[in-house]
Amino acid sequence: MDTKIDQLKQIIPEKYILRQEPMKNHTTFRIGGPADIFVAPENMEEIKAVSCFAKEEGIPLFVLGNGSNLLVADDGMDGIVLQIYKNYSGIEVCGNELIVKAGTLLSSTSRAALNEELTGFEFAGGIPGTFGGAVVMNAGAYGGEMVQVLKEVTVLTKEGEIKTLKAEELELGYRTSNVLKNEYVVLEGVIALKKGNKEEIKAKMDEYALARKTKQPLEYPSAGSTFKRPEGYFAGKLIQDAGLKGYQVGDAQVSEKHSGFVINRGNATASDVMQLISDVKDKVKEQFGVTMEPEVKRVGRF
Ligand SMILES: Cc1cc2nc3c(=O)[nH]c(=O)nc-3n(C[C@H](O)[C@H](O)[C@H](O)COP(=O)(O)OP(=O)(O)OC[C@H]3O[C@@H](n4cnc5c(N)ncnc54)[C@H](O)[C@@H]3O)c2cc1C
Structure with missing residues (x-):
């Protein structure tokens, strides 16, 4: 070593x-x-x-x-x-487009769009990820998604080549892309926005921020929505209807504020979270016949 x-x-x-x-x-x-x-x-x-x-x-x-x-x-x-x-963040403005380094937070990117009076990225302001992570996940909220604004992305390929790809080449779908499958490292991307009205952009961002604060357990550590939305259902509602609101394994808990979130009440371990996810999946399957798929990615020595 x-x-x-x-x-x-x-x-x-x-x-x-x-x-x-x-x-x-x-x-x-x-x-x-x-x-x-x-x-x-x-x-x-x-x-x-x-x-x-x-x-x-x-x-x-x-x-x-x-x-x-x-x-x-x-x-x-x-x-x-x-x-x-x-260490690898920054935004360049070029007309109605923003060129964003992969390590830049989405919150900074949406603030930059606001400063430039550009609309179309308000949805991303409260998503706590980087630009690179958002490309990988095709992150989205409140009816917006990366795929709607992403124009092109520069990646490092597994062969060590630096390539610029059109957004369409990334097969962006619901919380997915082909970035991980192709082992790309996202380096930067370009989003194409539209000229807008600063007050209106700000009002929309404030509205989304308030909605998050009211509905999501932002006062606790979490990884956001634990499960993907099963087709035709809402994960949080299924979990709540299964009687699992507040269900706890160790310090991991199904949030009492939003059942779609698993929160860390202090000293939760990954094993606590894994056990809780497994219990939730089993109970929902048993009661409603719906298979839940985790949105949160498991990594490391499990
Ligand atoms: C409170 C809260 C609210 C959230 N709300 C939302 C929401 O509304 N909508 C939503 O879509 N998500 C939401 N999320 C989930 C999360 O913020 C997004 O999925 C985000 O896009 C992840 O970005 P990240 O930088 O944290 O990626 P990470 O979690 O660090 O990584 C995620 C995956 O992307 C890969 N990756 C990261 N950066 C790169 C890169 N540069 N190149 C190649 N691969 C890379 C990693 O290897 C990993 O597989 C929420 C999370 C929390 C905690």
């Missing part, structure tokens, strides 16, 4: 390389054991170099954004976690 770290120090500054870094510090669930190696590069060249290094050395590589859709194992993660977040 020491040799690998020494080699990595040739690629990115030492201050951006951490060993045995607790992943609970990098997930909104505040859950997760240590990553063997954790790096947070600052530019495209470093991202490419780390990714090529991992490939050449046969080290598993996991790309992390803001960790807002993840459940990381209590035993942590093998290999290198490559974080594309604050």
Whole structure:
């Protein structure tokens, strides 16, 4: 391991390389054991170099954004976690388009759109992910989705090539894309918006923010909606109707405010969350015959 770290120090500054870094510090669930190696590069060249290094050395590589859709194992993660977040963020404005680096938060992106009086990205203001994570998940809310505004995306391919793809090439669907299947690393993207009225844009953003605050348990750590919306149903309603509102395993709990969220009441472990997810799935299947699929991604040594 020491040799690998020494080699990595040739690629990115030492201050951006951490060993045995607790992943609970990098997930909104505040859950997760240590990553063997954790790096947070600052530019495209470093991202490419780390990714090529991992490939050449046969080290598993996991790309992390803001960790807002993840459940990381209590035993942590093998290999290198490559974080594309604050160190690699920034927005350029070009007419009605924003060119956004993958590590930029969606909240900053929607604020930039507001400042430029551009409409079409209000939906994303309260989603606590990075731009890269939002492309991967085709993140969406309040009738908006990344697919509606995304024009093109620059990715690093598994062959180490930097390519710009049209949004249509990413097969964006409900909370999915082909990014993970193709092992792309999202580097940046362009969103095309429309000129709008600043007050109206601001009013819409405030309305969505208030709706979140009222309906979602934002006062607790979570990874957002735990389950995907089953066709023809609402996950939260099914869970509530199954009598599971407030159901708890250890410190993991089905939120009393919104049954679609599993929250961490303090010291929840990944095993608590896994057990709770499994219990919820079984109960909903038993009572309503509906199969629930988790939206939250499980990663690490489960
Ligand atoms: C309170 C709360 C509310 C939420 N509300 C919503 C909502 O309204 N709508 C919604 O869609 N989601 C919502 N989410 C879920 C989450 O914020 C989104 O899915 C978001 O897009 C995840 O982005 P991230 O940067 O946190 O990605 P992460 O959780 O870090 O990663 C998610 C996946 O993307 C991959 N990934 C991340 N960055 C890159 C990159 N640059 N290149 C390649 N792969 C990458 C990771 O490997 C992982 O597989 C919510 C979450 C919380 C906690």
